[in-house]
Amino acid sequence: MSSASISVQAHRPAGLDLVRRLKDPALLLLPALAFLAFIYLLPLIDLIRISVSGPSWSSYFARVFAIPLYWDSLVRTMQISVTVAGLCLLFGYPTALLIHRSRGIAQVLIATAIVLPYFIAILIRTYAWMVLLGRNGPINKLLVSIGILSEPVQLLFNRGTVLLGMTAVLLPLMVLTIYSSVARLDQSLARAALASGAGPIAAFWRVMLPLTLPGMGAGFLLVFVAAIGFFITPTLLGGPGDQMFAMHITQQADSVTSEGFLQALGVVLLTITLAVVAVAGRFLGFEFIWGGRKLTEAAPRATDRHTGDAGRRSFGASVADAIGWPLLRLFGRLPASCGTWTVRLMGGLVIAVLILPIIVVMIISFSSASYLTFPPPGFSLRWYEQFFSDSNWMRAFWTSLVVAAMSAAIAIALGASAALGIVRSNIRGKSAIMLLLVSPIIVPPVVLGLSLYSLFLRFDLVGSVFGLAAAHAIGGLPIVVVILSASLQGVDTRLEQAAAVHGASSLTVFRLVTLPAIMPGLAAATFFAFLHSFDELVLTLFLSSAQLKTLPLMLWGDVNYRLNPVLAVVSTLEVLLVIAGLVLARPVLATSRKATSQ
């Protein structure tokens, strides 16, 4: 038989191995990786290069740390970020529980109240807070009318409003992260704890809390990392004493003299962010970034993970033991319904904080007054008229649409191919590649904008529609990859085999089986990639020109100079866009959920 096998080897066409290699799905990763290498990694490397190009490599960094302004601002940024992450955790956890515990239509409404703000631009949500807290805003009016204040006061531009605004903006991220870990818990665990004689509070403390600790950790770190790079909210809601680190970069960006020093600022911010993510990834697994399941990797990894899991769990248990028992004895005296009411109260507060500003802004957009005031003295469509008849606004609107459509197209083309590559190939280091594809979510937008600025200058792309769309696609790509690789993992490979064996070619299999199965994911990914670009402000600040203005850029200019109801009109339109998107996506999401549960 051995001679037969040799002859078979010899008969195999020489080109076959090449053909097989060309059909390797891993090749599908190449376009996205090439794209990221050129427009994302290269500029970041260049940024680091410039930051160390001083007389000695550390001279620019020495300046950053020598000037008290920057050092103080760095410390302040850390303080604010930790506080915001802590607040988000405190209020986010009960809200996640509230979603989990409610049923039917109530659950849908509560979840929508959390998800909707998540997809509305940060700029718009911050603007809503400015309206709410302004001198003529509803809060001042309310306080005056019930007699706490004798006349309206300045509520804005202090540390409190920065914390409030940032917490409100980042809460949905926290709630959704924790919710995914709460929802993954086996329902019967809590029942088993109750059946074993644990009271509701004990069951929560000893079972639910330790098991959701990784989710809480992930939420805290995601919020913290996002807060470090925050720029829009503190700029608009903070006073002179609330400068955050990212704000210095934009302030310095215009002066040519600070070349090198500016990059050093960016590298400091980037380093802190990456260090936090690296430490977190070490303990939680880097999947926490995209909230995904572990990709199927080579087997030996599995054992590592198990030991890690065990360590984490025992750590959770000991924490619960140390803090929990004394508290538990105390809480044991409270009525059992106490926990339920805490959850409802805090969850209700969170929903109010997330939804009320949006509602106020929508109402104000129909105001008949010529300035911002709430409640409006009367209703009219004058601001809509003004918006739709103003050629500047309309041009910006169309620019945004074009840029967002192009950006979504780029992100979908590259991201779908990359998702196929990562799910369907057998290459090693899938986790590392996934991490690279998803990493743009983590990099502070200010740093990314700064690094792209020099690249765009060199290739004369500043102010080009295509350049801006490509830059926006850096952030759109991770969204597409995460959504599509999840839906691809849900596709039953047996279905594809069944199609192939009954005569369908690879392309036909993809068209008739794979594509319909990932269609919901594809639609959602397209919408979110579009929305990402449509809302993008920070990169645009660096990369646009006087001729190329997007809607968020116009908004940004107006928010800073004149706070009028036209902004409320734009905000209302954006909210309607997101609602329409969610409504369209709802049946799609529902069917995909049904498909995965089968």
Place this chain on the structure above:
Amino acid sequence: MGEPAALRTTRSGDAGARTSPSGLPRERGTIGSSIAVRDAVKRYGSFHAVDRISIDIEPGEFITLLGPSGSGKTTLLNLVAGFQSLDNGEILVDGKPVHNVPTHKRGFGMVFQSYALFPNMTVSQNVAFPLRMAGVDRAATDRRVAETLEIMRLTEHATKSPSQMSGGQQQRVAIARAIVRRPRVVLMDEPLSALDRRLRESIQIEIRDLHRTIGSTILFVTHDQGEALTMSDRIAVLNAGKIVQIGRPLDIYRHPTDRFVASFIGESNLIEAEILQKRGSTLTMKNRAGYVFNAESRDTIDVGRATVLVRPERIAVSNEPTANSTPVSVTSAIFLGEILRIEAHMEGGEPLLIRCTDMADRPLPSVGDRLHVSWGAADCWVLA
């Protein structure tokens, strides 16, 4: 039990005139392909999922790959289907190599364990799929789909979506899809294991009848030995990536080549015994309990020790000592309906499993009872 010779005459005879067991006239011209696997190797790292397997399958044969999970049976099926590529060796269909032919050009039909019905298509669209892919025109497609649905008794479900059907119905749709193109080879990957026992048995019969009707070569994978015994013309028993034995169900059951096959197929007593003497093909042997018995052997062993297979239903039981019997003490007795399943110990402590028909004249033995058992030369099989 399978009687391949009789089956083959049915197939090669004037098929058009005959009526198949399912009551429908046989389609003329569908004759199965021969399949030859030569030296097939499939490795995953250092693990040999399929380790130099060679097998020749005759045209129109119903052959079952039987083995425990991880034995390589599904991998071998996937290699034949073309879902995976060979690391070495070749696969020939009707003498032509197919291992470099992409799956969709091999022209097979296949039934999956999970049904794998396309959820976005109706029953008739699912069944029409292979014809659509083959470019069959619309009128012919409709006619063939209607015929096939009729054979599978699915006509009234034609416009349903697969999710509206029960497991058994879904599996019949999957079978309909696999045979609609009248493929010369049909692959079945544990098609019945997701069904409950009653349904499984009725679909077993359906598949057998279908095999006679359409005449395709069927390559059937299962880990259920009962299924393999009732359905197959021949069974290939796999273990650790190799074929350990291949043969007719009766041969495999009666004359397994080694301990693995003997214990994997059917219930068995494997008794260690010393060979006392050999006369012709009959060995006289003695086990640890000192029981002396005769056994038939095809092999040439004549000295030393050997393992003897005695099937539980071949053991004669009585309450009183008989000629050449040995006493055993009962450790458990279970009434299974028409059969009693008795576990007992021989004198040396060796366990012995006995299956006998219900003994109407005496009560169910209870634990500790003494019984007397015996078996003849024809009831044992000496393993190498």
